[in-house]
Amino acid sequence: MGKNTIDDETIEYVGILAKLELNDEEKEKAKKDMEEMLDYVDKLNELDTDDVLPMSHIFDSENAFREDVVTNGDGCEELLNNAPKVKENMIVVPKTI
Amino acid sequence: MDISTLSAKELGDCLFNKEISVKEVLDYTYKTIEEKDKDINAFVSLCKEEAYERGSVIQEMIDRGERLSPFMGVPIAIKDNMCTKGIKTTCCSKILENFVPNYNATAVEKVLDAGLIVVGKTNMDEFAMGSTNETSFYGPAKNPHDLEHVTGGSSGGSCAAVAAGEVKLALGSDTGGSIRQPSAYCGTVGFKPTYGTVSRYGLIAYASSLDQIGPIAGNVTDTALLLEIISGTDEKDSTSVKRDEYDFSSVLDMDVKGMRIGIPNDYISHGLNDEIKEKINETAEKLKAAGAEVTNFDLGLLDYVVPAYYVIACAEASSNLERFDGVKYGFRADNYEDLHTMYKRSRTKGFGKEVKSRIMLGSFVLSSGYYDAYYLKALKTKALIKKAFDDAFKNYDLILSPVAPSTAPKLGESLSDPIKMYLSDIYTVSVNLCSLPSISVPVGKSKEGLPIGVQFIGDCFGEKNCLRAASMMSNGEA
Known part of the structure; x- marks a missing residue:
């Protein structure tokens, strides 16, 4: 038995954040998987990192600016070909408001 | 002419000297793929028409x-x-099953500009999330050395295609070992360059701070030449780096005299298979005989690299994969009442198990209340790991290490125990966390007949050191 417990409320919340719809069986499995993974990740707590700054990228980077110029031409048709549902050159989605 | 025995460079020379035509080479390639790929499943799509058209140009x-x-x-x-423009690009996921990009990734554009001919797209773990190629929507690629074994992953198809002789060159991507580990399992050479060396524009993102495209080939020379072709700064990738030099192949004839090479103690004691350990020792002896100074040292932190990696990689993945929502491209579920259920159902039906599990873990570690305890903790651990490597490179030009703890496992044995599968990346993930270059080279086979590889890890921008040692090993000059 690990020490992390993911309750129903948390897994429900994670499902909302992840935009996934899980049935009850999948929820139980996800809870178990996540608990195991967190127990494993908790190993990091053995390290003293109080005086350590978090490091996201290794190389310093600055904002990279460039002129916003169209260079790739009109790809409207190819792009719309990838859309699951199209009507008169527009992508169809369910009613949003 | 027996094309099968030529290197890519030799084949390029024969083509240029008109000893063989591009059409003959393409005929040979597609015939070989037709014969072998039934078993190996390295390719998920072929682009014959485009290839022959480009070939005649x-x-x-x-x-x-x-x-x-x-x-x-x-x-x-x-x-x-x-x-790949006009050619299906699926990430081996159902959610992108029918996606046809209208542009080329920069790395693809560069190989086309160099006159290479793209013959097809290769199998991979879904969204590059896996270490065995078994999470692919199209079924696993199989190891050409033994069809009952995995290719490794996630660039399993690219490595298998080269190992089987279907092609001589391939591109892969490496987020936590995805070029090097399948190269070790399949007996190919695979190079993960310093972060930023190859543009990521048009590479479907898994974990943006770790992803890097690199070459896969049958020998070190071909690998170095292909890296020269694909590398370079790109204004479409703001993390691409302007390097002083790109003439990686210029060092291939240099020896390793005087190079300081370190072997981390914990990398050769930590549950490492004996035959691989033996190969590391043999490699060290060869390097010493060739004039390198090879010594062992303590690098440390090995137990923490995989948990730090998974937290960071899953966090970035959960954000990167948010774009797959069934609106503009990709799979859309049939039944939905409103926009939100359309998102949820499309994603739930479109993504495979491993991908969903990583998205959920990533969403969790980034959520308020857990962000500091997990995500920030992992970023701090990353800083410690980077510091350990920085210290090591004060004393060494290069680090010699195993690529994976074992040779290629049997198909079907890995997915049931995710943490065990994640641990197969224990020797490779630090390289990505620290943006380092590392090349995996084959150094022999196990008693069972499966390839064994070792990796040479350089400091940032130390590709040439990696190549010097790798080329000596593969030329057998020692």
């Missing part, structure tokens, strides 16, 4: 005496997470 240029690169007219396979 390239042939005309060769006939006029033009030479775009050493590999002009040579076929190449591309991992299916790199966008």
Whole structure:
């Protein structure tokens, strides 16, 4: 038995954040998987990192600016070909408001 | 002419000298793929028509005496997470099953500009999430050395295609070992360059701070030449780095005299298979005989690299994969009442198990209340790991290490125990966390007949050191 417990409320919340719809069986499995993974990740707590700054990228980077110029031409048709549902050159989605 | 025994460079020379035509090479390539891929499943799509069309253009240029690169007219396979204009790019996921990009990834554009011919897209773990190629929507690629074993992953198809002789060159991507580990399992050479060396534009993102495209080939020379072709700064990738030099192949004839090479103690004691350990020792002896100083040292932190990696990689993945929502491209579920259920159902039905599990873990570690305890903790651990490597490179030009703890496992044995599978990346993930270059080279086979590889890890921008040692090992000069 690990020490992390993911309750129903948390897994429900994670499902909302992840935009996934899980049935009850999948929820139980996800809870178990996540608990195991967190127990494993908790190993990091053995390290003293109080005086350590978090490091996201290794190389310093600055904002990279460039002129916003169209260079790739009109790809409207190819792009719309990838859309699951199209009507008169527009992508169809369910009613949003 | 027996194409099968030529290197890519030799094939390029034969094409340029008109000892063979581009069409003959393409005929040979597709015939080989047809014969072998039934078993190996390295390719998920072929682009014959485009290849022959491009081939005749390239042939005309060769006939006029033009030479775009050493590999002009040579076929190449591309991992299916790199966008190819007009050619399906699926990431081996149901959610992108029908996606046809209208542009090329920069790395793809560069191989086309160099006159190479893209013959098809290769199998991979879904969204590059896996270490065995078994999470692919199209079924696993199989190891050409033994079809009952996995290729490794996630660039399993690219490595298998090269190992089987279907192509001589391929592109892969490496987020936590995805070029090097399948190269070790399949007996190919695979190079993960310093972060930023190859543009990520058009590479479908898994974990942006760790992803890097790199070459896969049958020998070190071909690998170095292909890296020269694909590397370079790109204004479409703001994390691409302007390097002082890109002439990686210039060091291939240099020896390793005086190079300081370190072997981390914990990398050769930590549950490492005996035969691989033996190969590390043999490699060290060869390097010493060739004049390198090889010593062992303590690098440390090995137990923490995999948990730190998974937290960071899953966090970035959960954000990167948010774009797959069934609106503009990709799979859309049939039944939905409103926009939100459309998102949820499309994603739930479109993504495979491993991908969903990583998205959920990533969402969790980034959520308020857990962000500091997990995500920030992992970033701090990353800083400690980077510091350990910085210290090591004060004393060493290069680190020699195993690529994976074992040879290629049997198919079907890995997915049931995710943490065990994640641990197969224990020797490779630090390289990504620290943006380092590392090359995996084959050094022999196990008693069972499966390939064994070792990796040479350089400091940032130390590609040439990696190549010096790798080329000595593969030339057997010692």
